[in-house]
Amino acid sequence: MTDPKTNSFSLFRWTLYCGLGEFIGIGISGSIAVAAFLLMGEPKTLSDKFIILFLMLFAGFIEGSVLSLFQSAVLKNKFKNFNTAVWWKFTVLAAVIGWFLGMMPSLFFADTESTSTENGSMEINPLIYYSLSILMGLILGAFFGLFQFFALRRIVKNASVWILANSLGWGAGMLFIFIGASVPDQNSGTLFIICSGAFGGITGGLALGFITGLFVKKLHVKA
Secondary structure: OOOOOEOOOOHHHHHHHHHHHHHHHHHHHHHHHHHHHHHHOOOOOHHHHHHHHHHHHHHHHHHHHHHHHHHHHHHHHHEOOOOHHHHHHHHHHHHHHHHHHHHHHHHHHOOHHHHOOOOOOOOOOHHHHHHHHHHHHHHHHHHHHHHHHHHHOOOEOOOOHHHHHHHHHHHHHHHHHHHHHHOOOOOOOHHHHHHHHHHHHHHHHHHHHHHHHHHHOOOOEOO
């Protein structure tokens, strides 16, 4: 029997919207990152690093905003009491903090001189690289899901499963995002870098959408 407080949910639509949200969000974020490093080069001074950090936090704000709006377009039809503004607030907050945590090691703690090879490129075993991307996705996904949980718990009885859903979804999604980021090298053109990043974004978003969508179908509104 259909719950009167909910509407039909389309897994295909949710998956597509998550894919488009990440495609646009990662595309814009990647463009900001490329533009920043083209204009400033590798940040050397502390002030340069803080400028890059600020720009990437802004990129996280954009990515979180776009993804939240696409997700809200589906969730507000499933949950009649769904609050788009609250969902946006927690999604953006999670995205900005996630970008902050992700950028801090490479900007302020990595010793680029000791970890780079003679030609200046990083040599990392692909298996380790992609395994770490999945692990990062599992951890950051749980963190992301925790923030969105605070928006869902007001209207959903079993909202805690959303943390697991995002952990698994971002674990798979981050793999595709890292693949898109790793294909270009230092000889790649700007357009190729942006396209590769955008491809990683949409495939990662589709993976995120499909996995989390399986959990959305199981969420039940509070009486």
